[in-house]
Amino acid sequence: GAGVSQSPSNKVTEKGKDVELRCDPISGHTALYWYRQSLGQGLEFLIYFQGNSAPDKSGLPSDRFSAERTGGSVSTLTIQRTQQEDSAVYLCASSFQTSTDTQYFGPGTRLTVL
Amino acid sequence: LAKTTQPISMDSYEGQEVNITCSHNNIATNDYITWYQQFPSQGPRFIIQGYKTKVTNEVASLFIPADRKSSTLSLPRVSLSDTAVYYCLVVGAGGGNKLTFGTGTQLKVEL
Numbered sequence: 001g002a003g004v005s006q007s008p009s010n011k012v013t014e015k016g017k018d019v020e021l022r023c024d025p026i027s028g029h030t031a032l033y034w035y036r037q038s039l040g041q042g043l044e045f046l047i048y049f050q051g052n053s054a055p056d057k058s059g060l061p062s063d064r065f066s067a068e069r070t071g072g073s074v075s076t077l078t079i080q081r082t083q084q085e086d087s088a089v090y091l092c093a094s095s096f097q098t099s100t101d102t103q104y105f106g107p108g109t110r111l112t113v114l
Numbered sequence: 115l116a117k118t119t120q121p122i123s124m125d126s127y128e129g130q131e132v133n134i135t136c137s138h139n140n141i142a143t144n145d146y147i148t149w150y151q152q153f154p155s156q157g158p159r160f161i162i163q164g165y166k167t168k169v170t171n172e173v174a175s176l177f178i179p180a181d182r183k184s185s186t187l188s189l190p191r192v193s194l195s196d197t198a199v200y201y202c203l204v205v206g207a208g209g210g211n212k213l214t215f216g217t218g219t220q221l222k223v224e225l
Contacts, residue, residue, distance in 0.1 A: 004157075033213065042201065043158070043215035059214070091157050098207040100146045105157025 002026070004106035006092050012112045013082055021077040021109045025094030032075050033103060034067060035091045043091065048099065049075060082113045118202045123220040132189045134219050136202030139183050144206040147178060147185045152199045152218070161200070162187070189221075197223045 005024045013019050025032050034046040045059040049069045060066070064082075069075040079086055089108040095101035119137040126132045138147070146165055150158035162169055164176040164185070175188040189196060201218040 035213075035215075042217040045213040045215075048213060093157065099205050099213060100148075100163075100207050102148075102160045102163070103150075103158075105159070108155075108157055 004092060004094055004104050006090075006106040006109050008109060009107065010110045010112075012114065014114050015084060016081055018078065018080045019082055019111065021079075021090050021092075021111070023075045023077070023092030023094075023106060025073060025075070025092070026104055027073075028096070029094035029104075030072060030097050031095040031099060031101065032069060033093045033095075033099075034075070034077050035093070036061075036088045037091060037108070038088045046077070046090075050098075079111075082111075084113050087111055087113045118204055118216050120200075120202055120216065120219045122217065123222070125222050125224065126192055127224055128193050129191050132192050132196075132221060132223075134187045134189075134200055134202075134221070135184055136187070136204075137184045138202070138204045141182050141204050142206055145204050146206070147176065147182075148203045148205070149174070149176065149185075149187045150201045150203060150215070152201065158201060158215070192221075192223045194223050194225070197221060 007022045032049040035043040037043050047067050048056045051072050052069050064080045067077045089110050091108045093103040093105045095103045148163040149161040151161050152158040162174045162176045164178050166178050169176045177186045199218040199220050201215040
């Protein structure tokens, strides 16, 4: 079956603009994760969904970041009033049920804020 | 807060066995240890997972001592295509901030 997909693959925006990043998890996976990876760095956890609810939002770096998940499937990560330090690759992953299950990652969205 | 520590980089040659150790002193009782591999411009990919003792699959082995405060990923007979970043992840079913992968270990395999 299809893997995790993300769109867009690349996004260039101007400082102060809002952006939306989309993640389509593997069908049937109830857990969904968002990470951020800056150049040459490890993965920084942002948020974890179990179904449509987010039991852990502790990784969101500021109130400019928000995420939602509808129908237990597609998720959208929104960054408002983007800043240059938001430039990074945003990775989405899904797993069957819990965070101990294997995470399957999408190809990521490369965000560049000018 | 669970934290993992790995070497920043390792070098090896084709055909050698590579062992990468991860320290996780604050591991909790219900945490599992999972290793992922990441190539440039790709998302991480699952390699192996374990809870205690030894786990082996077709690509790697994972050794976990009794106190579970560390783990060692063993890659037998590496090839050039094993050049990648390897991450150790320690996480329980509740997820949360333990889901931070850290900086990982950059493995470089040469001829």
